[in-house]
Amino acid sequence: MMSIFITALIIGGLGSVHCIGMCGPLAFSLPAVKESPQSKFVSSLLYNLGRIFTYALLGAVLGTIGTAFSFFGFQQWLSILLGVIIILFILLPKKLKSVTVNMRVAGMFDKIRTKLGSLFFRKNYRSIFFIGLLNGLLPCGLVYMAIAAAIATGSVVKSSLFMAAFGMGTLPVMWSISFFGSYINMNVRSRIRKAYPYMMLIMACLLIIRGMGLGLPFLSPATSVDVRNGETVIQCNQ
Numbered sequence: 001m002m003s004i005f006i007t008a009l010i011i012g013g014l015g016s017v018h019c020i021g022m023c024g025p026l027a028f029s030l031p032a033v034k035e036s037p038q039s040k041f042v043s044s045l046l047y048n049l050g051r052i053f054t055y056a057l058l059g060a061v062l063g064t065i066g067t068a069f070s071f072f073g074f075q076q077w078l079s080i081l082l083g084v085i086i087i088l089f090i091l092l093p094k095k096l097k098s099v100t101v102n103m104r105v106a107g108m109f110d111k112i113r114t115k116l117g118s119l120f121f122r123k124n125y126r127s128i129f130f131i132g133l134l135n136g137l138l139p140c141g142l143v144y145m146a147i148a149a150a151i152a153t154g155s156v157v158k159s160s161l162f163m164a165a166f167g168m169g170t171l172p173v174m175w176s177i178s179f180f181g182s183y184i185n186m187n188v189r190s191r192i193r194k195a196y197p198y199m200m201l202i203m204a205c206l207l208i209i210r211g212m213g214l215g216l217p218f219l220s221p222a223t224s225v226d227v228r229n230g231e232t233v234i235q236c237n238q
Helices: 002-022 024-028 037-071 074-089 093-106 110-118 125-135 141-151 156-183 186-210
Strands: 222-228 230-238
Touching: 002 141, 002 156, 002 186, 024 156, 037 074, 037 141, 037 156, 037 230, 074 141, 074 186, 110 125, 141 156, 141 186
Parallel strands: none
Antiparallel strands: 222 230
């Protein structure tokens, strides 16, 4: 369990550089409840807590998929499959874009953006927390990548914990953006976006390696099959 928590923290910490270019403008533009450093501190805290709560909830809901695969003994294959899907998204960006467009036609993300816009006019802490909640639902490749890794844990609890830890890993950078976002120019954001596919590729390779069960502690634990009373029990040896 601790290894999952640490892995998610590392992914969130390293991947949070991507947040500078994507979520940075939103975090820096949070409405000011009061013109004071203390108020800005509280606003940033509530916004980020909202994001982390949404990530944990997504982990719990989508973790049921991993639980089902784990129950039938396909957890390792799921890890490999998710890694391959991420690689395909990197190699076929136009296909990914078309999926995004179709989702927009459905109207879900447009409604979230509209609601976000209305919340920015309400200068109170409750609205800021809800901005964080909705921000966690916006399309984000980094979040999708983390969800893929969370699902591969094969447990609702572990998946939720993974996503919560992932959100906590992004916290230092996202918190800093709220105070120092004006110092980050467009050139820096552009370079960060260019490095993002390489980060996704590394994560995809790690998922595939984990699913191969090579017997490497934490990275690719081996699995053993034990038959008890006519039932097959698949164990993951950390």
